[in-house]
Amino acid sequence: MMVSQQFSRILCSGVLLFSAHTGYAHTNHEYTNATNYQVSKSWTNLATGQQFIGKSHGEIDVAQDGKFYLSLMSTPESKGGIHIYSAAGERVGEVPNAPDDFHGFVIHQDSNGKEYIYGASLRNKKIIKMTLQGRVVLDVDAVKAIPSQYHSAGKQKLKLTAIDVDGFGDLYVVDGYSLDYIHKFDAKGNYLSTFGGQDSPYKFDNCHKIHIDPRFEPNRLICTDRKNGRLVHMSLDGGLIGTYARDLRRPSAVAFYHDLAAVAEISGRVSLLDKSGKTISTLGTNEVAEEINTNVTTPNMWRNGIFTAPHGITFDNQGNLFVTEWNKWGRIVRFDLTSPERTTKP
Numbered sequence: 001m002m003v004s005q006q007f008s009r010i011l012c013s014g015v016l017l018f019s020a021h022t023g024y025a026h027t028n029h030e031y032t033n034a035t036n037y038q039v040s041k042s043w044t045n046l047a048t049g050q051q052f053i054g055k056s057h058g059e060i061d062v063a064q065d066g067k068f069y070l071s072l073m074s075t076p077e078s079k080g081g082i083h084i085y086s087a088a089g090e091r092v093g094e095v096p097n098a099p100d101d102f103h104g105f106v107i108h109q110d111s112n113g114k115e116y117i118y119g120a121s122l123r124n125k126k127i128i129k130m131t132l133q134g135r136v137v138l139d140v141d142a143v144k145a146i147p148s149q150y151h152s153a154g155k156q157k158l159k160l161t162a163i164d165v166d167g168f169g170d171l172y173v174v175d176g177y178s179l180d181y182i183h184k185f186d187a188k189g190n191y192l193s194t195f196g197g198q199d200s201p202y203k204f205d206n207c208h209k210i211h212i213d214p215r216f217e218p219n220r221l222i223c224t225d226r227k228n229g230r231l232v233h234m235s236l237d238g239g240l241i242g243t244y245a246r247d248l249r250r251p252s253a254v255a256f257y258h259d260l261a262a263v264a265e266i267s268g269r270v271s272l273l274d275k276s277g278k279t280i281s282t283l284g285t286n287e288v289a290e291e292i293n294t295n296v297t298t299p300n301m302w303r304n305g306i307f308t309a310p311h312g313i314t315f316d317n318q319g320n321l322f323v324t325e326w327n328k329w330g331r332i333v334r335f336d337l338t339s340p341e342r343t344t345k346p
């Protein structure tokens with residue numbers, strides 16, 4: 001099985017391949033049917049507004065050492081960039097030189113065993129690869145690299161919203177706030193191809209984030225087609241496989257753990273889906289229309305375990321779930337996996 005992301009370690013029961021960003025794990029002997037979640041008693045100051053975070057309109061991911069990386073945008077009150085939090089939820093620093101317009105980014109372990117941050121620069125229209133220590137090793141001007149026929153008219157040529165990296169090192173970048181095309185690059189930043197878009201057969205309408213879905217062999221691409229309320233599967237060469245899940249509340253991002261997919265829905269909910277795309281559970285559902293789909297719901301209106309605008313999402317290697325919200329003050333809500341049902345494979 002090809003797993004394209006971070007963790008590789010040995011367990012006494014067998015070999016575990018684990019992806020921190022996708023949250024996907026596969027062992028030789030057992031798997032987890034992880035569906036039982038409850039609001040965590042940890043990280044509470046980041047969920048209640050007791051600790052100011054900053055303008056969150058980005059993503060969250062976790063590195064091999066258990067530290068969490070959160071992308072923020074600059075405001076007069078706070079500095080943007082990528083901020084770092086410990087496994088205990090304490091802010092421990094930031095990544096030097098990180099842009100403050102990473103709407104989407106991933107932490108990916110390359111074939112050399114080293115982790116890198118891959119980011120899509122929303123305002124500056126760049127594709128950036130950098131070390132966790134802040135050294136930029138790839139800087140692609142997307143306006144120059146992507147053929148002009150895939151640009152929108154006027155000054156706002158591209159609005160890159162997300163990126164992911166497959167097991168071969170190829171990059172997939174989506175123009176999710178403009179024409180909804182997905183642009184593929186090789187590991188050196190050379191342009192390869194473009195697919196997707198708003199016309200048939202894809203018919204995307206705000207392809208907000210793009211992810212590698214590692215639960216299938218070969219791996220697939222999955223798009224959060226937000227305004228259409230669905231998730232769409234494609235092959236790595238752009239072939240349309242079909243709608244994976246529908247009737248979602250404006251899906252923004254996806255993370256994976258074993259066969260589970262967790263979907264951050266900006267209309268105030270997180271859905272847990274099985275491998276077939278069926279919703280098996282929902283978390284933090286907010287039915288108050290004035291509180292959802294907005295970044296100005298104030299901390300005094302936040303309720304324990306209830307979402308306002310989920311935007312970024314990741315699992316840690318224990319299957320705990322971390323959700324960042326689109327919010328001027330910044331909010332991270334943690335749900336813990338409480339009673340995983342373990343099933344032994346023959």
